[in-house]
Amino acid sequence: MDKPLKGKTILLGVTGGIAAYKAATLCSRLVSLGASVRVIMTEGATQFITPLTLQVLTRNSVATDVFDERDATGVQHIDLADAADLAVIAPATANILSKLANGLADDMLSTTLLATTAPLLIAPAMNVHMWEHPAVIDNVNKLASRGVTFVEPGTGQLACGYVGKGRLAEPDEIVDAITAMLVGPKPLSGKRVLVTAGGTVERIDPVRYITNDSSGKMGFAIAEAARDRGAEVTLVCGRTDGEAPNGVHIVKVNSARQMYDAVMASVPNMDFVVKAAAVADYRPMHQEAHKMKKTSEAITLELVRNPDILQAIGDWRAIQPDSGKPFVIGFAAETMDVEKHALDKLNRKKCDLIVANNVAESGAGFGTETNIVSVYGPQGLVEQIPQMPKRAVAERLWDLAEIRMNVTNAQGDGKGTAG
Structure with a gap:
């Protein structure tokens, strides 16, 4: 029998909902696929299914108490955190979502998850009104923006008697998501x-x-998503909020001219270029060596044009023998006539896709954790992406880019792209 998860250690967190009984099936399936499963249960979970059940199925002891240190040679929650190739919570209650989103660590599961650097997969289960509560939605969005993957709950009869969205995804669906994350194709x-x-x-x-x-949050999300899909990522970043993602080559720049030099030096070696930076169109003609003093009620500042990086990429690509490489995705932040300006920018700058948004719209644009965008290709609108975490937007953009790159390659000449 094929064991695709052989050699993989999965940390499974089980929290206190009626769906906790499905953890037994989940453990059994994962073990049959070759995984080593280490289970942590919250106190609430032990009211629905016994630790002994999961211990027998996984052939590993089940952790329930952060203070129950059985091995003096190590710290249990750190050992579990370090050993995991993937952390999974199934079922995940609203309570654990809140803890993780806000960095709380008051039991064995939340403490271990705060210590692990492994990817995290969450399968929520709760009452439909709890799932739709603004606080829960905020917590899910916050976790998704950090790169957490969700297996969304299903719709149907709930244990509380309601019918709606909130049922734990079926164990096989969760196993498929786990397998995809650990051994799935890296496109x-x-x-x-x-x-x-x-x-x-x-x-x-x-x-x-x-x-x-x-x-810089949108660019960071795009870089992270590409990294997790197996790409070798170079991130050229100017002034940003927060830390740049790990696992990518970071080139720090300040001015538009510095960014131009860094980008154009790298473009010939790239398969994809995503131009998500907000580059100043103009710079002062003269930069003063010392702080300017107030000498009058008004001053005149003379500005000159900065190099247009996206235009330069398009112009360079147009004269190459393999004019379909790299695949170029531009961004257009607008406040009015979004489609008109986006299509004009796509055509003038010879992009394969342009990602446009109205930065004046609530939930989109600068500094937010979410975005709302429309993606255009040479033939017009490709897809409208509704409000969602920027990481989720980034994943969808890569889906669209991969589809178009594959279509291009299938045509055999490497030139042109599908809209």
Whole structure:
């Protein structure tokens, strides 16, 4: 029998909902696929299914108490956290979602999950009204923005008597998600991806500058998603909020000219370029060596154009023998006539896809954890992506790019793209 999970250690957290009984089937399936399953149960979970049941099925002891240290040579929750290739919570209650979203660690499961660096897969289960509560929605969005993967609950008869969304996904569905994360295909394996993120800084003097209102969060999410799909990622970033993702090659720049130099030096070696940075269109003609002093009620600041990085990429690609490489995705942040401006930008700058959004719209644009975008290709609208966490938007963008790259390759000449 094929054992695709052989050699993989799965940390399974079981929390206190009626669906906890399904953890027995989940453990059995994972073990049959070759996985080593280490179970942590909350106190509530032990009211629905005994630790002994899961211990027998996994052939490993079940952890329930952070203070129950049976081995003096190590710290149990750290050992479990370090050993995991993947952490899974099934079922996940609203309570554990809140703890994880806010960094609480008051029991064995939450403490271990705060300590692990393994990817996290969550399968929620709760009453339909709990699932739809704004606090729960906020917690799910916050976790998704950090790269957590969800197996969404199903719709049907709930234990409380309601009919609606909230049922734990079936064990086989959860197993499929686990298998995909651990041994599934890496669609961007062997591909090189360049992503730009953040805003550029154009100095007026040593203490003042011109910039664009960008946090870099969308670019970071795109880089993370590409990394997790197997790509070798170069991230060129200007001024950003928060830490850049791990596992990518980071090139820090300040000005638009620095970003231009870094990008154009890398473009010839790339399979994909995603230009998500907000680059200042203009810079001061003169940068003062010392802080400017107030000498009058008004001053005139003369600005000159910065190099257009996206245009330069399109122009460079157009004269190459293999003009379909790299595949280029641009961004268009607009406040009005979004479709008109996006299509104009796509055509002028020779992009394969352009990702447009109205940054004045609630839940979209700069500094938010979510985004709302429309994706356009040469033939027009490709897809409208509703409000969702930026990481989820990034995953969908890569889905669309991979489809179009495969279509292009299938045509045999490497030129042109599908809209």
